[in-house]
Amino acid sequence: MTIKGKTVKLFFEEGNHHGIINAEMINWTGFVIVAPRTALPELYKMEGIDRAGIYFLVSDEEKKVYVGETMNGIKRLKDHDDKKDFWDKLILVQTKDFNLTKTHCSYLEHRCGQLITKSFYDLENVKSLHDYTGTLPRPDISDMEVFLENISFILPATGVTILQPIVAKQDKTKAVIAFEMNNKYVTGEAYLQDDLFVIKRGSIGKESVSPSLFEGLKEKREALIKKGIFKIENGQLVVMEDYPTTSPSTAGCYLTGTPISGPKYWKLKGTDMTYKDWEKKLIEDK
Structure with missing residues (x-):
């Protein structure tokens, strides 16, 4: 019998559901930080979240999301904190290693933007979000698609549904x-x-x-x-x-x-x- 289950580990930094959440998954080098905007001062002090990755600025009330890529993690958010007011939640996705390049991050940013447009949320930067920069070899694209699957799986475990599609596609291989x-x-x-x-x-x-x-x-x-x-x-x-x-x-x-x-x-x-x-x-x- 094949076991298809997955394990997600959640760590609540402040010991409550409203503060910073650190989410990881077994056998995945990536990790996710979910935090309210009010926790930014604490985030800037945290170690290990200044690497390459992608981020989401989310307003659950207005159902809006801004998606971006970053090469320096949380430091990229200082500019957004000054210039963008709509968001009240931050999701930061990075890896424990240093294998993500700017082209990898740009690819993930673009693909996440595509998924957001199929969700209940509206993409805030749809006009400025073009195809990913550079060219990725096929093996890298395959790796990034697996990385994206893991992001899409782990986010709902933290209560974030920005990448979940509205519509369903029937699996023709299964009995209905x-x-x-x-x-x-x-x-x-x-x-x-x-x-x-x-x-x-x-x-x-x-x-x-x-x-x-x-x-x-x-x-x-x-x-x-x-x-x-x-x-x-x-x-x-x-x-x-x-x-x-x-x-x-x-x-x-x-x-x-x-x-x-x-x-x-x-x-x-x-x-x-x-x-x-x-x-x-x-x-x-x-």
Whole structure:
């Protein structure tokens, strides 16, 4: 049996969740520092974070990100602290060795910019972020793509989602467990993948939103419409791309516009078995 798990180590510098977080991963030379803007004075005093790498200036409130590359780590941030006011969180990515060149960092900066544009965040420096400078040999590009995969994996462990894509791509190599929801207002399909409940492209929902729907879901639903993932067309909500959610209830709320219990309304495709009954049977069969 092949074990595909990964280990992420988090160190909270101040002993709380609001301060500086140092994140590392077993068998990876990279490391990540996540810090609120208010912690900059402490960061400038830290040793070992003055190397080559990339950084992100993030505003979770405005959903904006500035991505840059640096050859001197935290020192590059002093200029941004004076000239850029929108951000309230810093993410610094570096390595414990000295193998990253400026071209490596420029490549990572460019690729991260591409990923950010596919996330819920807007890229603050999209006009100035061009293709990476210089030319990387194919082996180096392969190494940087692995480095990027590790960054994309470790950031969510710190609560940072700037590189997570909005849409999902169905893995055709795996068996699909499909569900459907059909009523007067909704004709929806979904499938399970990587422990996510994915609303399938082409699903139809209600245009209107109930006043009782949670504010967070209302705001996210509106954001998905602005991003073009959902579209209002002919008085209906149309899902334009496969969209991953954390639960059948969240998916159901997006489509119906009301707070519902998803496990009771989604059914195993082609059957009358609800998600709730399917889940119960799955547990009993273990």
